[in-house]
Amino acid sequence: MIRLGLGLKAQPVAVKLLDLDGTQGHREWLTEVVFLGQLRHPHLVKLIGYCCEEEHRLLVYEYMPRGSLENQLCRRYSISLPWSTRMKIAIGAAKGLAFLHEAENPVIYRDFKASNILLDSDYTPKLSDFGLAKDGPEGD
Template sequence: MVLKKITWKAIIPGCLKSESSSFPEPKQTCSQRLSISDLSNPGSPISFSDLSISIFNLHVFTLQELRTLTNEFSKNNYLGGGGFGAVYKGFIDDKLRPGLKAQPVAVKALDLDGSQGHREWLAEVTFLGQLKHRHLVNLIGYCCEDENRLLVYEYVERGSVEDKLFSRYSAALPWLTRLKIAAGAAKGLAFLHEEEKPVIYRDFKTSNVLLDSDYNAKLSDFGLAMDGLEGDQTQITACVMGTEGYAAPEYINTGD
C-alpha cells in the first residue's frame, strides 16, 4: 500500500452543526478536523509550517505588527493575564493587510517562564482555527516568530464573567442576564461535545467565559483542551487538568 503525505491543502471544508440559521457558521466535515496530535507528533506528515494554509482561515502576524497595534505592548493596553501570559488590547486598521477589517483585538503573549508553553499555544491554534461558533471566542490569527508565541482574538467588550461577578466596581447582573450567559456557555460546551469528533474543553470557569456587548457568552482559552474519543469509547486521563472548584469531582477523582 502506498502512503500519501497529507497536507492541509488536501483537507476541504465540510459541515459543522449550527444552532441557528440566523447565525451562519463556517462549515467543515467533523471527521476531517485536524487533531493537535497531527502537529505535536514528531512523526506526523503534517508540518508546523502548514499552519499558514488557508484552511484555518487565520492571519499570520509578524511580531512587529503586533508591537505596533498594541503600542509596543503598552501597560495602558494591558487587559489582564493568566497561566499563559499577558493579554493586551490592540487595534487593527484597514491598511494592515487586504481582507482584514479594521477592528479592536486582544493579543495574548505566551510567557516563556510561565506555567504553559508551546503545546497550549498549539492547542488554541488547532481548535479555534477550525471550530467556529457564536459561543466560542473568534481567533483571528497568531504569531510564531523565533521563541515568541502570540494569539490574536476578537476583542470581547465586557470582559469575563468573573469580572462581572466579583469586581467591586461592577453592578450586579440581573437574573435574566445571568440565565442568558449560562445558556450561552452551555451551548458552547454542547457544540464541542456533540461533534462527531468531540472536544473536551477541560478548563470551564468564570474567567474563561467572555461577554460581548450584548452579554452573549463566548468560551475562551483552549490551551488545556483535548480531542475526545468518538462513538461509545471511554478514556481515563492520567494527568488531570483544570481548576480546583470548577472541574467535575468525578473527573478529579478518577480521571474519567
C-alpha cells in the same frame, strides 16, 4: 487593545502573548491554535490570527468589551447582573459546551471557569482558552 486594519474597516482585537515563564507553554499555545482554527460557533471566541517567530508566540482574538464573567461577578463596585442576563450567560456557555461535545470530532474543554467565559457588549458569552482542550472519545 490593538487595532488591526482589515480591508477598509479597522477592527478592535485582543492579543494574548505567551509568557515563557508561565504555566502554559508551546504545546498549550499550539493546542489553542489547532482547536480554535477549526471550530466556529457563536459561543466560542474567534481566533483571528497567530504569530510564531523564534521563541515568541501570540494569539489574536476578537475583542470582548465586557471582559470575563469573573470580572463581571467579582468587581468590587459592580452592580449585580440581572437574573435574565445571568441566565443568558449560563445558557450560552452551555450551548458552547454542547457544541464541543457534539462536534463531528468531539472536544473535551478542560478549563471551564468564569475567567474563561468572555462577554461581548450584549453579554453574549464565548468560551476562551483552549490550551488544555483534548480530542474527545470516538464512537460509542
